Amino acid sequence: MLICCFNPTLLQVSIIIVNYNVRHFLEQCLHAVYHAIQGLSAEVLVIDNASTDGSLEYLQPLFPQVQFIALQDNLGFAKANNHAAKLAKGQHLLFLNPDTLLAEDSVQKMLALMEAKPQxxxxxxxxxxxxxxxLPESKRAFPELIPAFFKLTGFARLFPRSAFFNAYALGHLNENQNHPVDVLAGACMLVRRDLFQQLNGFDEQFFMYGEDIDLSYRIKQAGYQNWYCADTSIIHFKGESTRKGSSNYVQLFYKAMQQFVRKHYSGSKSALIVQGLQIAIVLRAGISLIKRFVTSIGMPLIDGLIIFSLFWLSKHYWETNIKQFPFVHDQIIILVPAFVLVYWLAAAFSGLYNRIYAPKKILSALGIALLSTLAAYALLPEGWRFSRAVILLGSIGSGLGLWLFRWWLLRIRWLKPDATGQVIDRAVVLVHAHDQAAAQSFFQSMQLDTRVVQWCNNESDCEQAVVANQAHETILVSGHLSMHQLIAFADKLKGKTALRFHHAGSRSIIGSDSKDSSGHTLSK
Incomplete structure (x- = not known):
């Protein structure tokens, strides 16, 4: 085990950021970084992987104190970080993604925990x-067959706190407590410089994904621990890299997992896990196809099947338990298709098939179908009438079945929560009074001021304004309001509204609605 000694000639920390075509995210990231290293001896190195969006030309005048390193080719995450690490002068190396926002206390809290945990x-x-x-990838376990299978097939999402089903994300460990873990995310990883050098840095055989898992594994093999620090929180947008929900991400990520397994595991265990991962990739692709079908043309068909099944069960129950004789005619053959047709029309008109979870819209569509059916029932010949109770029972059962089906789709994230009532062009801004004039001027220059329905100077007013104005997005302005405050506020909102971030005096606004969606940027 390497004994790490303090070197007074070194800085406390070197922050290394690899950039590729995300200049606006990096602009906001660097503003946050410089607030986070106040009072520390630190340096910031940005290594650009041959970006084509003019990142260096845009950022160098804004941040002259940053050491920018321009590469002629895209070397990938591992090679670029290793290149910068050789130039770094810090006792610790903080590898940071450009689509992150640090709190003011993030670096200090990380260094404090590192000092308190010599191991x-x-x-x-x-x-x-x-x-x-x-983000569950904040703390992870090493790749194993069963956890990887549950992650790929979605069982980990259904049981997020299970030590068995969500073992890969260590779901049983409290996210608000510090823990030694197996794997740390390369998006924000603090490493002792001498240990990083001893291990020869990131393995450059990994181009994208897997480098952090490999380094975490070698750190533990060297006799050290990897620690998850819950004393501070950061934002990691993830939207400007490969989308996590895409098939391309699945292929890249799990090929990296296979590469890791072949490198570090041996014999039958390695072969078994690699084969299992390949099977899981095929299953994930199949699940992706099923998801596309279910959330598009399949949804109305499944709705119709649920309604037909529950009406048939209601009819059968009524015949066998209430009226002890069969119906004269099999009226359900006519009744249910008519009911389903009206339901489909009402559901489509209300937007129920827009991949959202909307129980009220289910009730509305069912209510229209029920009233229409009862009206038509009253016009039937006497010999064709059977029982309004069957129609009511079938409708109630259908409502429950449709709700359970969509609740399950919401749980596995195939549907999104309903945003009905939120107005897309309405935004609420949280900004300190000292920064408000500058923010208003920027918004006017971007022609965004017409979207802002209320300017708020504290979190409580902002939260109330989002509800009162049915706002679709909230723009959080850092400056006199600390990033620590804004991250805590984002943590409190937890998806209730789309979030955008802007540093007072900067030239861009950034955001991403989830880890599975592409990022949003607005700039001058």
């Missing part, structure tokens, strides 16, 4: 996505 070789933090939701 810690590396350290990661509690991360939230751009919607304020906790």
């Amino acid at each position: 810690a070789g590396a350290l990661g933090v509690r991360m939230l996505d751009g919607a304020g939701q906790f």
Whole structure:
């Protein structure tokens, strides 16, 4: 085990950021970084992987204190970080993604925990996505067959706190407490410089994904621990890299997992896990196809099947338990298709099939179908009438079945919560009074001021304004309001509204609605 000694000639920390075509995210990131290293001896190195969006030309005049390193080719995450690490002068190396926002206390809290835990070789933090939701990859286990299978097939999402089903994300460990863990995320990873050098840095065979898992594994093999630090939280948008929900992400990520397994596991265990991962990738692709079908043309068909089944069960129950004789005619053959047709029309008109979870719209569509059916029932010949109770019972059963089906789709994130009532062009801004004039001027220059329905100077007023104005998005302005406050507020909102971030005096606004969605940027 390497003994780490303090070197007074070194800075406390070197922050290394690899950039590729995300200049506006990096602009906001660097503003947050410089507030986070106040009072520390630190340096910031940005290594640009041959960006084509003019990142260097845009950012160098804004941040002359940053050491920018321009590469002629995209070397990938591992090679670029290793290149910068050789130039770094810090006792600790903080590898940071450009689509992150640090709180003012983030670096200090990480360094404090590293000092308090001499056995810690590396350290990661509690991360939230751009919607304020906790990112489970903040703490992870090493790849194993069963946990990887549950992650790929979605069982981990159904049981997020299970030590068995969500073992990969260590779901049983409290996200608000510090823990030694297996794997830290490379999006924000603090590593002891001498240990990083001893291990020869990131393995450059990994181009994208897997580098952090591999380094975490080698750190533990060297006798150190990897620590998850819940003392501070950061934002990690993730929207400007490969989308996590995409098939391309699945292929890249799990190929990296296979590469890791082949490198570190041997014999039958390695072969078994690799084969299992390949099977899981095929299953995930199949699940993706099923998801596309279910959430598009399949949804109305499944709705019709649920309604037909529950009407048939209601009819059968009524025949066998209430009226002890069969119906004269099999009226259900005519009744249910008519009921379903009216339900489909009402559901489509209300937007129920827009991949959202909307129980009120289910009730509305069922109510229209029920009233229409009862009206038509009254016009039937006497010999064709059977029982209004069957229609009512079938409708109630259908409502329950449709709700349970959509509740399950919501749980596995195939549907989104209903945003009905939120007005897309309405935004609420949380900004300190000292920064409000500058923010208003920027918004006017971007022609965004017409979307802002209320300017708020504290979190309580902002939260009330979002509800009162049915606002679709909330823009959080850092400056005199600390990023620590804004991250805590985002954590409190947890997806109730779309979140955007802007540093007072900067030239851009950034955001991402979830880890599965592309990022949003607005700039001059």
